[in-house]
Amino acid sequence: MTSDPSTTQTDPEQSSRSVAAVVVLAAGGGTRMKSSTSKLLHKVAGHSMLSYAVSAAQALQPQRLVVVVGHEREQVLAHLDDIAPHVSTAVQDQQNGTGHAVQCGLADLGELDGEVVVTYGDVPMLTGETLVELVEAHRAAGAKATVLTAHVDDPYGYGRIVRDGERVARIVEQKDCSDDEASITEINSGIYVFDADTLRHGLGNLTTDNAQGELYLTDVITIANQRGELVTAKIIDDVWQTEGVNDRVQLARMNREMNNRIVEGWMRAGVTVVDPATTWIHASVDLAQDVTILPNTTLEGATSVATGATIGPDTTLVDVEVGEGATVIRTHGTLAVIGAGADVGPFSYLRPGTQLGAKGKIGAFVETKNAVIGDGAKVPHLAYAGDAVIDAGANIGAGTIFANYDGLNKSTTHVGANAFVGSNSVLVAPVDIGAGAFVAAGSTVTDDVGAGNLAVARGRQHASEGWIGKRRPGSKWDEAAKASDGQVHPKVTESRAKAAEKNQQALNTQQAQEGAQ
Structure with a gap:
């Protein structure tokens, strides 16, 4: 080292x-x-x-x-x-x-x-x-x-x-x-x-x-x-x-030799480096015993990785703190903190100010910036969380956007503990989603949502009967519709019915418990 x-x-x-x-x-x-x-x-x-x-x-x-x-x-x-x-x-x-x-x-x-x-x-x-x-x-x-x-x-x-x-x-x-x-x-x-x-x-x-x-x-x-x-x-x-350095060729050779020594030093100190040839570690990085580094990983600046964490493959971390037992896969992170036991990636982008709590998750194709994400909270898929405070246990659905910028100012959105934000929602900052609250999928939320409340902010669905037959007669879409007798797919109907029944049973149980109290 x-x-x-x-x-x-x-x-x-x-x-x-x-x-x-x-x-x-x-x-x-x-x-x-x-x-x-x-x-x-x-x-x-x-x-x-x-x-x-x-x-x-x-x-x-x-x-x-x-x-x-x-x-x-x-x-x-x-x-x-x-x-x-x-x-x-x-x-x-x-x-x-x-x-x-x-x-x-x-x-x-x-x-x-x-x-x-x-x-x-x-x-x-x-x-x-x-x-x-x-x-x-x-x-x-x-x-x-x-x-x-x-x-x-x-x-x-x-x-x-x-x-x-x-x-x-x-x-x-x-x-x-x-x-x-x-x-x-x-x-x-x-x-x-x-x-x-x-x-x-x-x-x-x-x-x-x-x-x-x-x-x-x-x-x-x-x-x-x-x-x-x-x-x-x-x-x-x-x-x-x-050896001195006089040109770019010598500079590259010097970098390679220095990196070889750094990587070998960490391996002798108890770090597993699966492919030293594709692993680059800056002189100022700090690694604990039993860290595992997978191929095509670059650790830069003041990055530190705690015991039992796994980094890579295909990951670059610059000035990032990684907690014990965390896993970071195919991720680019800068000036971020990843808590113990947390999961990040693949294809995540952690920008400065990101703080992920213990056992939290930042998943595939998620970008975060100046976001404090609590213990056990999850931003699992296809989301942007900028200028956000997401409390412990909250779940952010796929496709959710924290709309933090109005063209002049950036504002913060707060999501309370164990709140649930449905897929494809837009949270227009500044806005507060209370603890335990639900936001229905596809909502654009512009007002605060109280603790335990449900927010539905979307237009009601409208169906134009026979539109295809009238506007596209004889088309492949018309033929497909006629072949199905115009009925909704039976498996979808069945699934929707079962979900409604399950939700009603849960509601009945909750009401019974409240009555008993």
Whole structure:
């Protein structure tokens, strides 16, 4: 599982590992993304790449945390205000290399004493734990600079780590590599920890004497070696943590890898995921043990699912709370609450403000919006319930519409406990249906219905005798009518008679009980 990068958990032991500063480099143009949105704001597992970088940096409990911005900086600054308003920022107006970017980041921090960690805003899989381990390795070796490195099968495009025994002698960028250096498979991640004095001296002595004509941060390593200072490397086995994102193809691969890890983590924590390949779960989702997720399900944002619930197939939930033992099938829901033991779907649409009580039901082809539906209440079929309060045990018949909008204002309809609304009814808000009241099928209700009352709001049926024979003589309809002798279907007549008899018996029983009282 992967924690929500927008939150940070404080480990008391980390206070002793606090570093002087972390500089997050986030000024690059990201032109290969071909996007009007800053590369750093593109999302992995539901959260911006920059949010992961900030979260990882916070694990070091730095005294100062600065993000260096440049390209599309208005977007980046607005995003930082939302996710981490405490973070400092610095501007790199001219893209003159990583060394220049770090110079910009440190410019307003004054004299630092301790370690400075440098990382990037586009390495979303880098964890705070890895940064802590990097600092610990740096301190244990007594080094002045430590580089996070990895071995890769194809090192093309990466800076190569040139060693002198266990020491890192220098880092050579791809365009500056000799043939021998190009064959080295240990690569530079671009993530470092420096003693502040070493970094300050190195940055002050950088030159643009290289193939790119830029100020390379990697040259600080060479300068440290020239001073006789120890430079070491921390090799990481999980190469994904060093991977950046430069285009949409890499973004998709990163999302897939992150999702694979999230899904696997939840399975190991006791969640059944029937088809991991078609299940997508954001980093901020919370799942309990014995949840079952069926194929083609996406869980996003702050969605939480309690023990024993079943979600899917073909379901998307965004910021939805699902109670114990609930079932949600082929549903799209946003900012909704689904109670314990409730049933939703298939083909339900839960819009923001929907609250379904315990053992309630929102059924097939039902849309709800700002609707509070009580325990055991049911909206089973083909209905729209907008701006509605439906109390416990009420039943809303198929085809019912809560007419909540008059063109200017939206109003609320209230349906009382155990009330019954017949099929194909329209409840014109604002209107109140009392507890235990009945609304006859096909009614358009514009006035309140008292508790225990029956509302019938429809025109009486009119039958034009012989209309088909007069208007459509010889037609297929006329022939069918003549063949049946014009009689109502006997089974329908029989069913209607039985229903009337049953209702009369129930009424007689009720009257007898009231007389006895």
